[in-house]
Amino acid sequence: MIETLPALAAADPWFARRGRHVDADFVIGVGAQDWLVRVREGRVERVERGPFLGRNWAFAIRGGSDAWHDFWQPVPPPRRQDILGLVRHRLVTIEGDLRPFFANLLWFKALLELPRGKGDRA
Template sequence: MLERLAELVNEDAALVRRGRFLDVDFLVEVGEAPHLIRIRGGRVAGVESGPALMRPWRFAIRAPAEDWARFWEAMPAPSHADIFAMTKRGVAVVEGDLAPLMANLRYVKELLAAPRRLAGEAG
């Protein structure tokens, strides 16, 4: 679902504007698969998937693949509607330097939820 993240975010002018002060590299782990997401000025400058040794990131968000799949449903269930619903139950983990995440929390949450639009198209 993250393959089209750059397109989903960068075509959303309001979302890009919300993240305009953010330059950060962060990690989204889908099961065993790491995806390094590079944000520059609110735009997704790149998504690098697959193991990348010695590549630094500021914060990481990790969850099993089946939980991300439920998170990205067009109308997610209560257990998977929000990343913090998943961390509270111990399904997802958020770690690292959380300052850039919390200062831009709405932006990052809307970025993570962007693939739900694809589920809407499919359904």
């Protein structure tokens, strides 16, 4: 799922337009597996599968496989449809420098929802 983020984001011009000031390297943790996502000027340049030794990243979003599976359903179950809902119910944690995440919250939320396959934004 996560390895498809560059192609999914590239297919939707909203990401480059809305995220033109987003530059961040961040980690998505699904169970024991980490993925490093590199974003430059609102474009997802690369997704790398971990483990990572000595790699820099701004923040990490980590959760169990079940939480992510529910989150990426086309219609997620209650309390699993929003990344901050997952955090609130302690199914996912966010750690590190949260400034880039919260400064571009709408962009990151939309990016993380892409694997649901809901289509383009206007």
